[in-house]
Amino acid sequence: MGGRLSNGTEVELGGQWIGESQDVAKSLIAELGLELFDTYDSGDSALYVDGELQRFNTEGVWGLPPESAAEINRLFTLIEELAQTVSIDAAWDTPDAAALDRQTFDAWVRQNTDDALARRYVAMMIPAVFSAESPELSLLHFLFYVKSGTSWTVLISTTGGAQEQRVRGGTHLISERMAEDLGDRVRLNSVVRTIRQDDTGVTVEHETGSVTAQHAIVAVPQTLAGRMRYVPALPVGRDALTQQMPAGSVIKFQVGYDTPFWREDGLNGQVQSLDHAFNVVFDNSPEDASCGVIVGFIEGDFARRAEQLDADGRRDLVLTALVDYFGPKAAEPFDIIEQDWNAEEFTRGCYGGRLAAGAWTAYGHALAAPVGRIHWAGAETATVWNGYMDGAISSGQRAAEEILAYNV
């Protein structure tokens, strides 16, 4: 979904980065005649902790005391090793799946380090990636997601990672260009309530009519897929999965300034904070730097609390953080756009669905398995780059292949 700051600058309200190794997304982007450019990544990153901004200019967590930084690096190394044991095609078949799925990621962290700063750092990073807190994820889900996105380092990196590039003109152009090709076959504002199927095909009933077809591909989050009625009713395992794959909690902000003034201070605009609710931000200025834009997020528990405030209260959270990160100039943006994904009736959370302890081994097998002529797609059903635009695209291709094979 695209938005526009008051000066006309286009900014994404949803997914906006294209990462290293996201070849499926890159291929579609090229096919649609769109172009990529690099996320701004020159200068120092920073970590805000206990009232101070700690700058650092290479990978690592240098803003912390060396013993905590070493502890975090040790945890990340353990994660990378453990993640590589997961079967991303069938996480429930991973060696030792039951033991990995039984634990929350939080329990694993607590078991593996006593360092208070390391725990705080991880507690900040998990919502940054999952929009959920670490007790809400099973260790198996966490590891699956890490391997699905190549590695933890890739997931959290800009250059060389998931936040490496952006689409000229905005990622909404991807869906808009695809929709142009499809013409009036795309029906907007049609709330689907029931999908019927029999041996000959499907009927998709929406609030103002219906569509018949040979097959249906349901490409909404699993938690929303469960809200439609299916006739005949879905198998037990598939229904149960939709009952327990909730979306994360996130409010996204785009903050516009006259210039990307932090660049003059040698900052790349990437700040993480252990002290703030608005705790992960990036430079999201237009490629020509015609103005400055900071994009950032309030996630997990912080999002749940921020939703209790009014818009002014949330604006204060955002600007207080930005002044701490970038100085007093940050107090005067020319515009702030706020997008609460949890409040969108037909999204109800981001970045994607997660599975709590026990759920992958109990119901993971139903995540992408077709039910007759009904097929499941969307980023949550992907094996590679699950939760990302790349996974969304490949899942659609996989569903199309299922249908082609069905008809043979």
Added chain:
Amino acid sequence: MGGRLSNGTEVELGGQWIGESQDVAKSLIAELGLELFDTYDSGDSALYVDGELQRFNTEGVWGLPPESAAEINRLFTLIEELAQTVSIDAAWDTPDAAALDRQTFDAWVRQNTDDALARRYVAMMIPAVFSAESPELSLLHFLFYVKSGTSWTVLISTTGGAQEQRVRGGTHLISERMAEDLGDRVRLNSVVRTIRQDDTGVTVEHETGSVTAQHAIVAVPQTLAGRMRYVPALPVGRDALTQQMPAGSVIKFQVGYDTPFWREDGLNGQVQSLDHAFNVVFDNSPEDASCGVIVGFIEGDFARRAEQLDADGRRDLVLTALVDYFGPKAAEPFDIIEQDWNAEEFTRGCYGGRLAAGAWTAYGHALAAPVGRIHWAGAETATVWNGYMDGAISSGQRAAEEILAYNV
């Protein structure tokens, strides 16, 4: 829901016991002119473990080696103490709620005992109460549920506990008699899809019409409440709750024999097993013992696996277990009725919704809080006897009180 064995004996396919201290249920039952009788509880109970039936005739777990039995009693004592710290009116306000909610119940058990038999015993008992496995519950949810039902001892006991009594003629008579009083105001077979509200009232739209009223009380499980569309859309927290309060997994069996022959062997029909899928059974014979009935359950992971079998395969699981418990006569029932609650489109699991790690503290506040003119009832929203018929009834009374107060 009532069922009938082939000899005409009425048996409950759903909730069937009325427990000690379930005064709200008892009061309604009396008001409807119905009567209670005691669950058969004379003779020895038994525990089946490692291929042998161990009989015992008082409370405790005497079928196990004394050190394991002591360990189980120690765990249960810890549970009773910890449960009493929970605020059942607002579990999220319990002292130390965040720490209790962060852990799974499984993690707590593993942390508190190394005894393999004690762990196996707990792993059997948790699905018996929750139809879910211990990693699927937060410690806070487990403790809330225990205190809501008085105590762990009460939850798992027959005489003096939750399984103490039965309703003459079957519990379905409760809803049938209430429906008689309501006459044609009860609309069956009307699948509600949308609830609209404004300042003046509500419109409930079902598949073949609509009903207008001053208020609506939604008394289905939370996971199903989320499947209806609300206009305007529900607040974020309420919607999120419905995304993560899944139902447990259970298949209920009623097995009819010519006589309750186990009674002649001095058995009360109550057997638990650490070896079988069909691992919790009770004597459910008619009050006059005109035939013998065993009621039992396949729950949690066992239910998920049993659902992969055909009906004959599940019958084999049931009868193999019953022969191990009661001898060769158990191989020849005159009828078996199977009820898979997960397969019921408008139930989708039993005994009730559960909350995984983190969910009570994040979303518990939205469990029963009305949204304008929409009120939430059902056993899952109760503070006392949550998950039981008693809680269902009191929750309806609480919702009615909300409406009366609203109109004042």
